[in-house]
Amino acid sequence: MKYLQITFQITPDSEIARDILTSLASEAGCESFTEEGGSWVGYAQEKLFQDEMLKAYCENFPIPDTKIAYTIKEAENRNWNEEWEQNGFSPIIIDDRCIICSSKEENPFELLTENTIKEPLVVRIDPRQAFGSGTHETTQMIVSQLFDEDLRAKSVLDCGCGTGILGIVAAKLGAATVCAYDIDEWSVRNTEDNAKLNGVEIQVLEGDKHITSNFDGQFDLVIANINRNILLNDIETFRVKLKQDGKLILSGFYTEDAAILEQKASTLGLHLCQQRENHNWCCLIFRLS
Numbered sequence: 001m002k003y004l005q006i007t008f009q010i011t012p013d014s015e016i017a018r019d020i021l022t023s024l025a026s027e028a029g030c031e032s033f034t035e036e037g038g039s040w041v042g043y044a045q046e047k048l049f050q051d052e053m054l055k056a057y058c059e060n061f062p063i064p065d066t067k068i069a070y071t072i073k074e075a076e077n078r079n080w081n082e083e084w085e086q087n088g089f090s091p092i093i094i095d096d097r098c099i100i101c102s103s104k105e106e107n108p109f110e111l112l113t114e115n116t117i118k119e120p121l122v123v124r125i126d127p128r129q130a131f132g133s134g135t136h137e138t139t140q141m142i143v144s145q146l147f148d149e150d151l152r153a154k155s156v157l158d159c160g161c162g163t164g165i166l167g168i169v170a171a172k173l174g175a176a177t178v179c180a181y182d183i184d185e186w187s188v189r190n191t192e193d194n195a196k197l198n199g200v201e202i203q204v205l206e207g208d209k210h211i212t213s214n215f216d217g218q219f220d221l222v223i224a225n226i227n228r229n230i231l232l233n234d235i236e237t238f239r240v241k242l243k244q245d246g247k248l249i250l251s252g253f254y255t256e257d258a259a260i261l262e263q264k265a266s267t268l269g270l271h272l273c274q275q276r277e278n279h280n281w282c283c284l285i286f287r288l289s
Contacts, residue, residue: 002045002046002047002074002075003043003044003045003046003074003075004043004044004045004046004049004072004073004074004075005041005042005043005072005073005074005075005076006025006030006041006042006043006044006049006054006070006071006072007036007039007040007041007070007071007072007073008021008025008039008040008041008042008068008069008070009039009067009068009069009070010040010066010067010068011066011067011068011069012065012066013040014066016063017061017063017066017068018040019280020061020062020063021040021058021061021068022040022042022254023254023256023257024054024057024058024061025042025044025054025057026227026228026229026253026254027053027057027228027229028044028049028050028051028053028054028057029044029045029048029049029050029053029054029227029229030042030043030044030049030054030227031043031044031045031227031252032136043075045183046074048229048230051072054070058070091105091108091110092140093120094140094143094144095144095147096120097120097121097144097147098120098121098122098123098143098147098169099120099121099122099123100123100125100143100165101122101123101124101125102124102125102126103124103125103126103197105124108122121169121172121173123165123168123169123172123198124194124197124198125163125164125165125168125194125197126190126193126194126197136281137278137279137281138225138251138252138278138281138283139165139166139225139251140278141251141276141278141281141283142166142223142225142249142251142283143165143166143169144276145249145274145276145283145285146166146169146170146173147169147173149173149221149247151170151173151174151175151221152173152174152175152176153174153175153176154174154175154176154220154221155175155176155177155178155179155217155218155219155220155221155243156170156171156175156177156178156179156219156220156221156222156223157178157179157180157212157215157219157221157222157223157241158170158178158179158180158181158202158223158224159180159181159209159212159222159223159224159226159234159238160181160182160183160224160225160226160230161180161181161182161187161188161191161202161204162182162187162190162191162225163187163190163191163194164180164187164190164191164192164194164195164202164204165194166223166225167179167180167191167195167200167202167223168194168195168198168200168202170221170223171195171198171200171201171202172198172200175221177203178200178201178202178203179202179203179204179205179215179219180202180203180204180205181204181205181206181207181208181211181212182204182206183206183207183208184206185206188204188205188206191204192204203215208234209233209234209237210237212237212240212241215241218240218241218242218243218246219241219242219243219246220243220246220247221246221247221248221249222238222241222242222246222247222248222249223248223249224238224248224249224250224251224252225250225251225252226252227252227253228252228253228254228257228260228261231250231252231253231261232260232261232264235248235250235261235264235265235268235270236268239268239269239270239288242288243288244288244289245287245288245289246287246288247273247285247286247287247288248265248270248285248286248287248288249283249284249285249286250265250283250284250285250286251281251282251283251284253281253282254280254281254282255277255280255281255282256280257282258275258282258284261284262284265284265286269288269289270286270287270288271286271287271288271289272284272285272286273285273286273287
């Protein structure tokens with residue numbers, strides 16, 4: 001899968017301008033953002049990026065006297081695992097219930113608080129070239145929600161699995177079957193390898209929403225941590241693969257996008273039962289009833 005790197009020039013630069021730009025650029029296909037060399041940089045899958053949409057948003061930016069320009073180039077095909085080994089990878093602790101760490105981490109429990117009641121679940125991953133290290137707020141919100149669900153003997157489908165963290169957590173929490181898919185070949189391989197690394201079984205297929213027809217039956221829980229536009233486009237497929245009284249967990253979007261996703265979900269008989277937020281990122285939990 002090819003990614004594009006979009007480097008923005010914001011004049012004058014400000015936190016609120018970056019927040020608004022991030023929201024607008026996400027609609028145009030950008031999946032992740034970071035600061036590099038003082039510039040705000042977005043990454044988008046080449047085949048999902050909508051340049052004309054982004055150009056229109058920048059030309060009509062809602063903050064008066066703020067100008068937005070950007071340049072596009074093909075993102076470097078980085079080896080994320082090598083990069084983590086060079087720069088170091090601190091364990092990610094979620095609610096003192098789960099630790100996500102590198103496969104080479106010798107003692108992931110060092111950063112736990114003194115109030116931790118019991119030893120948390122540990123997920124070890126080698127990210128390689130797949131995006132998804134567990135550091136993002138959306139991943140952490142879904143992991144936290146998985147701990148609040150009773151997954152024993154349940155079936156789980158992870159849509160857009162990345163490195164496989166969410167499926168691995170679900171399997172370790174007692175899910176009877178876990179299936180996953182991703183359009184990125186690297187993500188599929190990485191999820192398979194990380195599942196083996198953690199001693200769990202996940203059926204992983206390469207493809208988009210149409211690949212779900214290859215999974216037998218329906219699922220008690222469907223998870224999708226993807227950007228807003230893909231969620232809106234694929235939610236009908238998620239609904240088809242969901243058992244009656246099953247749950248759908250969506251994340252990967254901003255709080256201001258929650259209303260349009262809830263509206264779309266309601267037309268499909270999905271009822272909002274919970275909403276989580278973390279730094280303006282949102283997670284919605286629906287039930288089919």
